Amino acid sequence: MSSYILELENVNKFFGGVHAVNDMTFSLKKGELAGLIGPNGAGKTTIFNLITGVYDCDSGHITFKGEDITGLKTYEVIRKGIARTFQNLRLFPRSTALENVMTACQQHHNYSFLEAVTHLGRWKATEREIKMESLELLEKVGLADRAYQAAGTLPYGHQRRLEIARALALKPELLLLDEPAAGMNPEEVQELNLLIKDIHKTFDLTILVIEHHMELVMEICPHVICINFGAKIADGTPTEVQNHPEVLRAYLGEEVE
Numbered sequence: 001m002s003s004y005i006l007e008l009e010n011v012n013k014f015f016g017g018v019h020a021v022n023d024m025t026f027s028l029k030k031g032e033l034a035g036l037i038g039p040n041g042a043g044k045t046t047i048f049n050l051i052t053g054v055y056d057c058d059s060g061h062i063t064f065k066g067e068d069i070t071g072l073k074t075y076e077v078i079r080k081g082i083a084r085t086f087q088n089l090r091l092f093p094r095s096t097a098l099e100n101v102m103t104a105c106q107q108h109h110n111y112s113f114l115e116a117v118t119h120l121g122r123w124k125a126t127e128r129e130i131k132m133e134s135l136e137l138l139e140k141v142g143l144a145d146r147a148y149q150a151a152g153t154l155p156y157g158h159q160r161r162l163e164i165a166r167a168l169a170l171k172p173e174l175l176l177l178d179e180p181a182a183g184m185n186p187e188e189v190q191e192l193n194l195l196i197k198d199i200h201k202t203f204d205l206t207i208l209v210i211e212h213h214m215e216l217v218m219e220i221c222p223h224v225i226c227i228n229f230g231a232k233i234a235d236g237t238p239t240e241v242q243n244h245p246e247v248l249r250a251y252l253g254e255e256v257e
């Protein structure tokens with residue numbers, strides 16, 4: 001069996017005339033903390049959408065833990081052990097932070113429809129368990145004191161942390177983070193770096209993080225993949241990628257942070 005947890009093999013995706021993902025091939029080893037970088041419109045989010053079944057690949061294969069997951073529906077991909085956060089937050093803004101996490105936690109617990117509507121049987125004990133688990137996750141991401149606040153009223157940086165807690169509630173083996181630092185100030189970015197490193201270790205996760213800013217990725221990811229115009233242009237250590245002529249060219253005219 002392959003030692004890779006995730007493998008993309010010659011994956012292609014077109015949107016009309018736009019070749020958004022061009023013959024993409026890369027692999028992640030189990031337990032890696034890897035970064036996917038590239039300029040605006042390079043195809044990073046589309047790759048996440050292909051992995052998570054939001055879009056179908058036009059050709060190529062995606063393998064997770066040795067199993068071909070190409071063409072699976074999003075809920076099936078989640079059940080296999082892949083969770084993600086979104087560039088544009090997808091929280092339930094009127095629900096509390098706790099409720100947002102509990103909703104995701106419920107995926108892993110069983111009680112019947114009848115038990116749910118009557119609040120009898122396994123329902124009470126399970127709900128208690130889900131609440132405890134969710135509170136622990138909120139604590140992990142530094143939001144314990146915000147548990148009962150409506151998600152939509154949390155500061156932006158906190159909402160991003162809440163999205164991470166919600167993704168962790170799905171108990172993934174592979175976590176995909178789509179620009180988790182977007183909209184954060186430098187201090188928040190530093191705190192986020194520590195959080196990503198911490199959850200990577202604590203939850204024994206493989207993490208792939210999309211980042212437009214090189215600095216964040218270079219600081220926390222020992223493995224970096226750089227793409228431009230849908231195609232991979234570099235794949236290696238931060239130093240290898242940072243000094244790669246095509247990467248420098250891709251970022252030329254953009255601020256290399």
Ligand SMILES: Nc1ncnc2c1ncn2[C@@H]1O[C@H](COP(=O)(O)OP(=O)(O)OP(=O)(O)O)[C@@H](O)[C@H]1O
Nearest residue numbers: 015018020038039040041042043044045046047212
């Ligand atoms: N649903 C869609 N329909 C049409 N074109 C799309 C769609 N999604 C993405 N694209 C196009 O595919 C290309 C890659 O977009 P994508 O969002 O994956 O890039 P990105 O690297 O994530 O960019 P950013 O850093 O700005 O988020 C772009 O040209 C984009 O306009």
